[in-house]
Amino acid sequence: MDQEIVDSVQQWLRDVVVGLNLCPFARKPMRAGQIRYKVSEARDDESLMAELLEEFRLLDNTPVEELETTLLIVPQHLQEFADFNQFLDLAEWLIERQEYTGIYQLATFHPDYQFAGTRPDDAENLTNRTPYPILHLLREASLARALENYPDPESIPANNIRRVEGLSEEQKRLLFPYLFC
Template sequence: MNEDELLACEQTKQWLEEVVIRHDLCPFAALPFKVGRVGIYACFESSLIETSYFIRDEINRLFESDTEELETSLLVLSPNTISQFEMFLDFVDELNDGVEDSGLSDELQVVAFHPEFEFEGELKNARSHYTNRSPYPMIHLIRQESMAKAILAYGEDKTEDIPHRNIDFLESMDEQTFAQIRGYVELK
């Protein structure tokens, strides 16, 4: 990895620790992170084709690895390659189509994060967007088996409530704490 990619991985790790885990936005993230089973890999290639090859290789790495060593992967992508949010969503849709076409949809879940993530129908400055905002465009690869175990342990009803709980939490947060969260996402 080059220096920019190493910095992006470090900033992503800080965001994961200080935003996602610290504020319990994903109750499933703490344990695999604590025991070192979350891979954070960056690809700052200049083309979408090269980025697609990187993602394919990381999907292979995930499934070739034992779950006790690598349970989930965060793929940090170049903000210069996929900077516009709409373009990123199109790319993620194509990725999901590829996962389905390859027969992996029962084994792999793809979750998208982006610095400009916006939920359709929400105000541009809504805090709800920060449930899926990250310092870089990012693809989270999750093994369906791991997700099923986490849901079973956490409870299906509680799992379904996570997005609403997170939005309520962010909307009720004081300005100072929310500014800290924004600081991990809005890198300058």
């Protein structure tokens, strides 16, 4: 079961994130095998917090050349987007409490992701919609280096919105089959 979950997330990463170039920095660590895909066993916030801390500590103790980033996939908890959003307050508290501010940050993804000020069916929400809830643990130093070498990083969100808005219904069904079940 875990392998099926990882496979679906890897396909999303390959076809959507890299394939549509939603994150211009994802291709390199993906090709280098520097992404950890960890399937969470958590069924409650406390267990997920413990797993999140464990993943931060693994990043602490693993050279960036071996492990750039972690995708903590949460298939059994936080299925409702409102619950997921509430959990993010706890996750940010953990980052502050463990003195990881400026070292790590989270990018977040969910099957029902909805940006503030959008309607549920707005295409721009597709940029953060995944097969499962995901907490993406990023090394801030790596992100800063990548942004330094990227021309006009401020244009990334607008470019992403244009890309997903330009998808046909057939393309959306192919890229996001988990949204059309």
